Amino acid sequence: MPVTDVTTDPEALTLTLTAEFAAPVERLWQAFTDPRQLERFWGPPGWPATFTAFDLTVGGRADYHMSGPRGEYAGGSWEFLEIDAPTRFEVLDSFVDEGGARVESMPTMRVDFAFETTDAGSRLRSVTSFTSAEALEKTVAMGAVEGSRMALNQLDRVLEGLRAYAAGKGTQTEILDDTHVRITRLIEGPIDLVWRAHQEPELIQQWLLGPDGWRMSICDVDPAVGGRYRYEWEPLEGTEGERFGFDGETLLSDAPNRAVTTEHMTGTDFPSTLNDLTLYEEDGATLITLVIEYPDAQTRDIVLATGMTDGMEASYARLEGALAGV
Structure with a gap:
């Protein structure tokens, strides 16, 4: 540092x-x-x-x-x-x-x-x-x-510069303090397309899937401030796991640069996180920065221990492929 x-x-x-x-x-x-x-x-x-x-x-x-x-x-x-x-x-x-x-x-x-x-x-x-x-x-x-x-x-x-700093490094997770984590990933693609891929259901369902073997069965999104979203995933045949999902609300939207949402695991009494997404483009590549605010250090560590970073890397790699076809 x-x-x-x-x-x-x-x-x-x-x-x-x-x-x-x-x-x-x-x-x-x-x-x-x-x-x-x-x-x-x-x-x-x-x-x-x-x-x-x-x-x-x-x-x-x-x-x-x-x-x-x-x-x-x-x-x-x-x-x-x-x-x-x-x-x-x-x-x-x-x-x-x-x-x-x-x-x-x-x-x-x-x-x-x-x-x-x-x-x-x-x-x-x-x-x-x-x-x-x-x-x-x-x-x-x-x-x-x-x-x-x-x-x-x-x-x-x-x-x-973005390419020298982040290209080829994949998804990087940094613990900022007891309740905040920063995740970064450089995406080959313009900021407008990366923004759309976080807002439009038909694009979201192509990449936000985590590890192979899962499909997004529900993707309801109202990206306006005050609007709500709901995602749900289910395993494909031959993949172990149970259906799960997240829901939340958009608190801030500044297209195509920043969106802040809450995130709650559907059907549980777990506390919500605050997800602060920012995008920055340089030389045709876009840096995704996601700052997640957890309720406490214990929750932060439990989530990180699930292999979240690996799952996000699989999704972001898939995102680059999806953008190439847009």
Whole structure:
């Protein structure tokens, strides 16, 4: 993981993050100063960032917001104080409301982003300075340390490019914390087709089957926000197993980039998970990222132990074949 250290200093009123990257300083600078690249990693998993303004000049302003899986909104704004390309820029970082006005009850911080060359590539050192111990404590209590770590640990895929980062690696599962798992899979195909394959029953039934020997007997989907879905699988003759299914509701839909749904095992009292699907296309390939929120670590581990990753890889491999025929 790129992030090597995150420390707080109550006496100096600072939070310092250090991360190492196998890319030159110029490439790292580009990722932090191109809003389209920046928004691919600035928000932690489940809270993607969208930059609506980015004026990289002293006195200029960058405006962004992060969108939570249940429709939550977290807005921020940078005022650029100093710029020394490609090694450093400093901003005044503020929380803002949906109208762009600063939230007076939240701290405003100075953040110094410094980029330096190393033998292996480059190093980021960001130092956030607070006006009081209370402001530092409040920010840390909001999850800034872990959120920053998870956000910056996404930067490798941006620096490397999707094919170098994910091609040929199959389905990858990462445990993010006690209740969150991130699954990624690069699909050869454009984002619009991959989106349709997650929304349209006639396509879903061609690939979302898990291991060989099963068929999807029920596929009812209303992909609109507030709409519900129901999937059911049954074994083919000669395959052991019992019929099972899942149902849930669409909480968020932003075609063709993101969909958030609940998922409940039909006919049980098991708690639902929250499934946050995002798609990103680069050079004709689409990266599927699925962040799953479990009720607790025990449930997470039980599900992972079922061989979920292998089953998803079988389905995603089948998806690439289905897209080739569309």
